[in-house]
Every structure is written in C-alpha cells, then in structure tokens.
Amino acid sequence: MKTVNLSLSKSSFIRGLQCHKSLYLYKHQPELRDEISALQQALFQSGTDVGIYAQKLFPGGVAIPFGKGTLSKQLSLTKSEIEKGTNTLYEAAFVHDNVFVKVDILHKGKMGWELYEVKSSTGEKDVYLDDVAIQYYVLKGAGLPVSKAFLVHINNKYVRKGKIDVKKLFEIIDCTKRVKNKQDSVKKELAKQKKMLEGDIPEIDIGKYCSAPYNCDFQGHCWQHIPENSIFDLRGHGVNKFDLYKQGIVHLKDVPADSLNRNQGIQANATLKKKNVIDKDKIKKFIESLWYPLYFLDFETFDCAIPPYDNLRPYQKVPFQYSLDYLEKKGGKIGHYEYLAPPNTDPREEIITRLIKEIPQDACVLAYNMSFEKGVLKQLAEWFPKYKGKIDRIISNIRDLAAPFRSKDYYHYKMNGSFSMKIVLPILVPELSYDDMDIGEGGMASEAYLKMCQSPDSTENEQIRKALLEYCGLDTLGMVRILEKLGKAC
Numbered sequence: 159m160k161t162v163n164l165s166l167s168k169s170s171f172i173r174g175l176q177c178h179k180s181l182y183l184y185k186h187q188p189e190l191r192d193e194i195s196a197l198q199q200a201l202f203q204s205g206t207d208v209g210i211y212a213q214k215l216f217p218g219g220v221a222i223p224f225g226k227g228t229l230s231k232q233l234s235l236t237k238s239e240i241e242k243g244t245n246t247l248y249e250a251a252f253v254h255d256n257v258f259v260k261v262d263i264l265h266k267g268k269m270g271w272e273l274y275e276v277k278s279s280t281g282e283k284d285v286y287l288d289d290v291a292i293q294y295y296v297l298k299g300a301g302l303p304v305s306k307a308f309l310v311h312i313n314n315k316y317v318r319k320g321k322i323d324v325k326k327l328f329e330i331i332d333c334t335k336r337v338k339n340k341q342d343s344v345k346k347e348l349a350k351q352k353k354m355l356e357g358d359i360p361e362i363d364i365g366k367y368c369s370a371p372y373n374c375d376f377q378g379h380c381w382q383h384i385p386e387n388s389i390f391d392l393r394g395h396g397v398n399k400f401d402l403y404k405q406g407i408v409h410l411k412d413v414p415a416d417s418l419n420r421n422q423g424i425q426a427n428a429t430l431k432k433k434n435v436i437d438k439d440k441i442k443k444f445i446e447s448l449w450y451p452l453y454f455l456d457f458e459t460f461d462c463a464i465p466p467y468d469n470l471r472p473y474q475k476v477p478f479q480y481s482l483d484y485l486e487k488k489g490g491k492i493g494h495y496e497y498l499a500p501p502n503t504d505p506r507e508e509i510i511t512r513l514i515k516e517i518p519q520d521a522c523v524l525a526y527n528m529s530f531e532k533g534v535l536k537q538l539a540e541w542f543p544k545y546k547g548k549i550d551r552i553i554s555n556i557r558d559l560a561a562p563f564r565s566k567d568y569y570h571y572k573m574n575g576s577f578s579m580k581i582v583l584p585i586l587v588p589e590l591s592y593d594d595m596d597i598g599e600g601g602m603a604s605e606a607y608l609k610m611c612q613s614p615d616s617t618e619n620e621q622i623r624k625a626l627l628e629y630c631g632l633d634t635l636g637m638v639r640i641l642e643k644l645g646k647a648c
C-alpha cells in the first residue's frame with residue numbers, strides 16, 4: 159500500500175477551500191489530474207516571472223528558492239538567515255501545524271516582519287486574501303512576529319516611460335486587518351481538511367466551483383458522466399445549467415424548450431435534429447453590405463505584465479503580426495500582404511505605417527470578430543496620433559465576418575453553439591483546418607512570439623517564424639473562403 163503525504167501547503171489549502179474532493183484527489187490519486195496545457199504552463203511561468211520582478215521592491219534580499227534542496231533544508235536556511243539578521247528574504251520557508259508555506263517577500267520593517275504576497279493580476283480577489291491568511295497563520299504559529307501582511311499586484315494604470323519604475327508598476331495593499339479576521343476560519347478549515355484527508359473520498363458532485371476561482375484540474379475525471387450534447391454545451395447566459403443539472407436534466411433533449419433563449423434554442427434544436435439554420439435573406443443582406451476592393455485583416459498580439467516598451471501599460475495588447483488578403487473585385491485573384499515583427503523590436507509604428515500604405519482609402523475591411531481588430535487600431539491611433547485620421551477611416555470601413563455566425567443566421571449543427579473561426583472554418587471549408595498546425599490559436603501565437611524574443615536559437619526561431627506566418631495567413635485565407643461559402647449559401 160502506498161504511503162500518502164497528507165501534509166498541506168499554501169496551494170493545497172487553497173485547492174481544498176475550492177473543493178475538498180479536489181484536495182483529496184490531489185493527495186490520494188494525483189494520477190487523475192488533467193494534463194497541463196502549454197498555455198497554462200506559460201501562465202504559471204508569467205506569474206513566477208512577476209514574483210521575481212517584484213523582488214526589486216526590496217532589493218538586496220536573500221533568496222531561498224525551491225531549488226535549494228529539501229523542504230527541511232529550506233526551513234533551516236530561512237531560520238539561519240533570520241538569525242543572522244537578514245532583513246529581506248525571497249521565498250522564505252516556514253512550517254506550522256503541518257502546513258508548509260513559502261513567502262514571496264519577507265521584509266523586516268520598522269514595526270517588525272512584513273509579508274508580501276505577489277500576484278500577477280491587476281486587482282484584488284477574495285481568494286488572494288485566503289492565500290495571505292494561511293501564510294500569516296503559519297508564520298505566526300512558527301513564532302515569527304508578523305506586524306503586517308500585504309498583497310502586491312500589478313498596477314494597470316502604470317504607463318512605462320523609460321526605465322521601469324518598479325514602485326509604480328506594483329500596487330501594494332495592506333490587508334493585515336482582514337487577514338487577522340480570517341485566522342479563526344483558517345484554523346477551522348485546516349482541521350476540516352486534515353480530517354477529510356484521513357477518511358474516504360468526499361461525495362461532492364460537480365458545480366460552479368469546478369471552474370471558480372480556478373479551473374480545477376480534475377474536471378476530466380469528475381465530468382466523465384456528462385454525455386455529448388449536454389446542457390453544458392449550451393453557449394451564453396440564458397439558462398442556469400446547474401439548476402437544470404440539479405433537477406436531473408442533463409441531456410439537451412430533456413431541456414424544456416421555453417427555458418432557452420433564442421440562440422440557445424437554435425443551438426439545441428439544430429444539434430438534436432442535426433439540422434442547419436441558414437437565413438438566406440439575412441446572409442444576402444450581409445454580403446450586400448460589403449464592397450470592393452475587399453481586404454481581410456487579422457492581427458496577432460501579445461501582452462505582458464511588465465511593459466516592454468515606452469507608452470505601454472501592463473497587459474496592453476501589442477500587435478506584432480498581421481496578415482492582409484485582398485480582392486480587387488468579386489471572384490478576383492487573392493492578393494496577400496503580411497508582416498511579422500523581428501524579435502525584441504517595438505513593431506507598433508511599423509505596423510500602422512505599412513497598413514496605411516497597403517489598405518486603400520475607402521476599401522472595405524473584413525475582420526473576424528471585428529472588436530478585436532478595431533481595438534488594436536484604436537490603440538495604435540492613441541499611440542500615434544499623427545496617423546489617427548487614416549486609422550479612423552480604416553476603422554469606419556471594417557465589417558464583421560463573424561456577424562452572420564454570431565447571430566446564428568448561419569448555424570451548422572456541428573458548431574456546438576460557437577461562432578469561433580477555429581470551429582466555423584473547418585466546418586464550412588473542410589480542406590482548411592487548424593488541426594496539425596504547430597500554432598493553432600491566438601494564445602499559442604503570442605506565446606510563440608514571446609519565446610522567439612527570449613531564445614537565441616536561430617534555427618528554432620526560424621521554425622516559429624514559419625509557423626506564425628502560416629497560422630496568421632490561414633486566418634485571412636480562411637475568411638476569404640468563408641465569405642465564398644456564404645455567397646454560395648444564399
């Protein structure tokens with residue numbers, strides 16, 4: 159029989175707060191966890207990077223990173239640094255009540271030790287207070303006199319001008335009082351979690367907590383009983399899915415039709431009858447609202463917590479690539495422009511000057527989900543007011559190719575309620591698909607570009623470059639083909 163380590167950590171306590179079953183499975187059957195995607199991995203990494211950057215708030219400290227040996231080694235190193243009189247520690251380790259925690263930043267202020275929990279988000283969330291509260295509980299219990307507890311998060315109003323001003327990049331919130339108020343509940347919850355872990359698996363059914371505050375990584379296991387074409391496939395906010403689930407209504411066929419909104423009704427009906435919806439008049443009207451020359455525009459953007467260029471706020475989207483296809487006339491030959499910024503260059507002005515040259519005045523511009531492309535262009539106009547007039551003109555001529563799919567004037571029963579290009583394209587144009595591409599969606603494209611910016615490996619960078627051009631190019635070629643299909647449908 160395998161031995162199970164039932165001691166807790168900061169993150170396992172937070173996991174248990176979200177769902178006891180999740181904590182139980184994590185300790186007893188970790189092999190049931192879902193695989194971590196490359197995107198999730200990148201998000202974790204970005205959180206770690208922000209944590210390390212925040213150390214600049216208190217420079218000159220001593221780090222006790224995870225890599226520095228076993229937990230007991232980290233505990234003894236922390237102890238000896240404190241005894242030596244070190245005033246700032248990064249990732250200091252403590253244990254109390256069988257709970258192990260690492261503190262992002264521990265600093266000795268005028269009134270005593272202060273703990274700082276760093277988050278890469280741009281605001282405060284309830285769960286972050288629990289995070290600080292468990293650390294406070296352990297540090298106090300371990301005998302460290304903690305005077306203050308702080309939450310540190312990214313200040314999204316900060317605008318970079320020259321060198322990063324770390325004091326302005328982060329916002330520091332004193333949450334000592336609120337954290338102290340939570341101490342009784344932390345103690346009680348810990349006792350409950352420990353007792354639960356020693357018993358049988360708790361009987362907990364799926365619920366909203368499966369994805370809040372975090373996406374639970376046992377969903378693949380716990381949601382196995384949900385069949386294909388279930389209420390959870392319904393898109394939008396119409397019906398309360400968990401209310402239906404509690405009433406025993408799981409399959410779409412059992413949902414009372416009058417409980418669904420228009421779009422959900424269309425989705426359910428089409429799915430169950432395997433029947434497509436094509437409103438020819440409305441599609442015709444949409445196509446007649448376009449004109450030639452017709453341009454098809456798609457941007458790729460990245461965003462970072464720590465702005466890499468001037469006049470940039472944290473997490474502001476920076477375009478680094480676009481693909482632009484065009485048709486001079488209906489049925490004409492497809493022309494193509496593209497741009498992909500070299501790594502580590504500020505591409506913003508280059509992008510807008512190219513686009514202004516390439517898109518003729520008064521051309522119709524199609525984007526898929528145009529709010530994104532419009533948002534990028536508006537931002538470019540703010541950064542470069544000298545081009546504002548021309549950019550505004552492009553914006554006023556943008557039309558949205560997603561519109562007929564969003565409104566369900568064209569709905570294929572296999573779309574599963576989605577109007578995403580990644581779903582729509584392979585259904586309408588089966589010969590074009592994102593499957594088997596090295597980069598198959600926007601999040602991956604942005605991660606790939608950022609990887610290029612960090613990697614000195616020119617061979618790998620060349621592969622990424624090709625994959626990015628292929629991916630973004632498919633987005634605009636896909637738009638051309640989707641429009642053709644819409645034309646044939648009406």
Ligand code: SF4
Nearest residue numbers: 177180368374377380
């Ligand atoms: S998937 Fe839901 S029910 Fe299952 S462990 Fe996670 S939160 Fe709990």
